[in-house]
Amino acid sequence: MKRDLPAVPVLDVQGVHKCFTLHLRDGLQLPVLDGVSLQVRAGECVALVGPSGRGKSTLMKCLYGSYAVDAGALWLQRENGERIDLARAAPRELLALRRREIAYVSQFLRALPRQGAQDVVAERLLQAEPVGVEPDADPLDDGPFQAALDSAREQVRSLFARLNLPPGLWGLPPATFSGGEQQRVNIARGFILPSRLLLLDEPTASLDAANRRVVIELIHEAKQRGSAIVGIFHDEEVRDAVADRQIAFTSH
Amino acid sequence: MSATPAPLLHVQGIGHRFAGAHDGHWAVQDASLELHAGEVLAIVGESGSGKSTLLNIVAGRIAPSEGRVLYRRREGDEIDVHAVGERQRRELARTEWGFVEQHAHEGLRMNVSAGANVGERLMGQGERRYATLRETAVRWMERVELDAARLDDSPRGFSGGMRQRLQIARNLVTRPRLVLMDEPTSGLDVSVQARLLDLIRLLVGRLHLSALVVTHDLGVARLLAHRTLVMRHGRIVEQGLTDRVFDDPQHPYTQLLVSSVVAA
DSSP: OOOOOOSSOSEEEEEEEEEEEEGGGTTEEEEEEEEEEEEEOTTOEEEEESOTTSSHHHHHHHHHTSSOOSEEEEEEEOTTSOEEETTTOOHHHHHHHHHHTEEEEOSSOOOOTTOOHHHHHHHHHHHHSOSSOSTTOOTTOOHHHHHHHHHHHHHHHHHHHHTTOOGGGTTSOGGGSOHHHHHHHHHHHHHSSOOSEEEEESTTTTOOHHHHHHHHHHHHHHHHTTOEEEEEOOOHHHHHHHOSEEEEOOOO | OOOOOOOSEEEEEEEEOOTTOOTTOOSEEEEEEEEOTTOEEEEEOOTTSSHHHHHHHHTTSSOOSEEEEEEEOTTSOEEETTTSOHHHHHHHHHHTEEEEOSSHHHHSOTTSOHHHHHHHHHHHTTOOOHHHHHHHHHHHHHHTTOOGGGTTSOGGGSOHHHHHHHHHHHHHTTOOSEEEEESTTTTSOHHHHHHHHHHHHHHHHHHTOOEEEEESOHHHHHHHOSEEEEEETTEEEEEEEHHHHHHSOOSHHHHHHHHTOOOO
């Protein structure tokens, strides 16, 4: 499946360094990323490969903004053509990007306690298109909000159905779900909106074969819509099915 | 990125020494922060870190020894909270801000009914029609998940969690542009705390509140705040995206705080 990829990469990682300093361990230094560079174009999926502990997930967290980087740049070409260095973006810029342009599917679901699975995912749709932001919106009138929530839930339910998540679970908080069920909630949260940059950290680790195939389809659809994808896939079948290139993380 | 709008709140170089404090003791020192509309910022730290003093300075309740608090009003102009007169400060507190106290009885009027507590701030803004006040109070009680049948009851008969809900309704009824909260869930039973936190989170998301929340509970910050600021011995030692502060803490003290939390 060769396509002509656009010249300017969506993601341009230049010489990223990341070292953890453990102050509670006498300032022990743990260097994790030592000058990592990579580019990902629209519609391309790049797989990070290598043994555990080489910084693959760390790079993902740096791209999402959960980790700071010590040196280097993480250039993202945004939907509107602007370039922004994620390493230096202000918190509110990162939050805005997370709402609309960057999605992250991690291995673990950090869901809010007491929130139903469908609302964990619907929330992302509501955050991307907030209702009632106007200063004169009536805080007591739930009509427009309820309408937006209903339509968001509708969208979520069809994705849940596609991921074979049992309907009996949709309204329940995911804390008690099995690993594979939680992972599907996480996947739904990542794929419910089209993203410019999609970060996938072991998205199929706890899934059975049928659900792995659904995720492979979702990844192909995201590529067709022009997402740039960075993924960690220990499952070689999935990796071979979706990755256009591999980047080896071998040593520090 | 697109042009950055001016922040709602701009706190510049705040320092404060309480009268009679021993030599060299600053309750707050060199504290600066910005808050944009729609943002929730948590201020975390242990007792005595200066976080509540800083909140009270922002609220105009304590005049700082150093620094300025600039607030952008509804009209778009920026005012220096501590340079204007007391009357103007009180008007801000009544019309543009809300303040949720840790102890609900300090933020409520305990001698009037629940409904009157909600209606009072609306009356302060000129609403005089009894039926409107009453109807609005009912709807706000429902909004904060209080039984509207208790409209005429005194908050003295309310539990701690109910009082806190009432205090929140009393504050939000005038649609404040900035909400300041001082340990809003502390001192309540754990299950009550959890439900109150759910409610605050729902209101923040639903009403797009801009808020400064002081808390010693990192879980509260994790759940509510876009950004988190860590204070120790009166100084801000770290601030940033909430998940970054907790997942990749840089300062030794933040690392200690984060590592001290027992995961449930």
